[in-house]
Amino acid sequence: xxxxxxxxxxxxxxxxxxxxxxxxxxxxxxxxxxxxxxxxxxxxxxxxxxxxxxxxxxxxxxxxxxxxxxxxxxxxxxxxxxxxxxxxxxxxxxxxxxxxxxxxxxxxxxxxxxxxxxxxxxxxxxxxxxxxxxxxxxxxxxxxxxxxxxxxxxxxxxxxxxxxxxxxxxxxxxxxxxxxxxxxxxxxxxxxxxxxxxxxxxxxxxxxxxxxxxxxxxxxx
Numbered sequence: 001x002x003x004x005x006x007x008x009x010x011x012x013x014x015x016x017x018x019x020x021x022x023x024x025x026x027x028x029x030x031x032x033x034x035x036x037x038x039x040x041x042x043x044x045x046x047x048x049x050x051x052x053x054x055x056x057x058x059x060x061x062x063x064x065x066x067x068x069x070x071x072x073x074x075x076x077x078x079x080x081x082x083x084x085x086x087x088x089x090x091x092x093x094x095x096x097x098x099x100x101x102x103x104x105x106x107x108x109x110x111x112x113x114x115x116x117x118x119x120x121x122x123x124x125x126x127x128x129x130x131x132x133x134x135x136x137x138x139x140x141x142x143x144x145x146x147x148x149x150x151x152x153x154x155x156x157x158x159x160x161x162x163x164x165x166x167x168x169x170x171x172x173x174x175x176x177x178x179x180x181x182x183x184x185x186x187x188x189x190x191x192x193x194x195x196x197x198x199x200x201x202x203x204x205x206x207x208x209x210x211x212x213x214x215x216x217x218x219x220x221x
Contacts, residue, residue, distance in 0.1 A: 002026040002073075005047050005055040006214055007040050008033055011066050011177055012054030016214045018070055018173050020206035024077045028213055066177075067098055070170050082170040090165035097163045097171035105178035108145040112185060115142065146186050150194065153179065157193035161200065176201050184219040 002019065006012045006028050019026045031041050031053065045051035048064045055064045056073075063069050074083050084090040115134040122130035153175075156163060164171040179188075179198055188194045201207055211217055 002056055002058045003029055005029050005031065005044060005053060005057070007031045007044070007053030008215060010040075010053045013210060013214050013217055014066060014173050014177055015054045015056060015069055015073075016210035017176075017207050018073055018082070018170060020209045020213070021173070021204075022073065022077050022081060024073070030215065065102075067102055067174060070098060070174060074170050078170075082168075082173075084165065084167075084169065090167075090169075094164040094169055094171045098174050101171075101174040101178055105149055105175070106181070108142055108149065109178065109181045109185065112138065112142050112146070143186075146182065149178070150182060150186075150188065150191050153197075154191045154193050157197055161197070172197075172201065181219050 002024065004012060004015050004019070004026055006016065008030065016026075016028065031044055033039060034041065040051055040053055042051065044053060044055065047057070048055045048062055050064065052064065054066055054069055055062065056069055057063075058072075058076075063072050074081075084094050115137050118134045119127050119131040160166055162168050162172050163175050176198075179194055182188060182194070183198060188198075
């Protein structure tokens with residue numbers, strides 16, 4: 001049976017959701033974050049050397065990285081669900097969004113998180129300087145990047161309710177995390193299609209079942 005090594009409040013929530021959409025049996029091994037650093041516990045390194053989540057184990061294989069896990073699960077267990085057929089017009093878009101979600105969409109939010117935390121972690125003497133640097137980086141680089149991505153998502157979703165065409169696919173599961181992070185940390189006022197997408201995925205029964213299996217879910221990073 002598939003085991004999902006699930007870190008609370010993390011990207012691994014998407015893996016639980018995908019498995020619920022596919023109707024594949026799985027078990028969850030939960031890991032708690034350090035209450036001070038919010039980092040994953042060292043126990044995850046016993047599963048994979050990087051010590052990050054998500055990681056799954058299946059038939060002796062250890063698969064890490066959300067996009068790789070999603071591709072593996074859809075290929076092995078999908079039976080044609082949640083992905084356009086190879087050669088279909090929407091297949092290239094499906095592949096693009098599957099990898100864009102982590103490769104391009106998430107880095108600005110990681111930078112945002114780093115600069116938000118930087119003043120608090122700086123020595124007291126230089127904290128005002130660190131705060132000024134963080135504010136300038138946020139306004140001059142990070143915010144414009146995030147707005148650019150939000151505008152891209154909005155125009156894409158104006159053409160279709162889903163990212164890779166008319167049908168809901170695993171690409172939408174992958175894209176859920178950056179959109180949820182944007183809503184939680186930046187705000188999505190002025191982006192009605194993005195808001196509608198989030199409302200639609202949150203209403204899906206499989207999404208709700210994944211929350212029940214994974215536990216409380218608050219965006220960390």
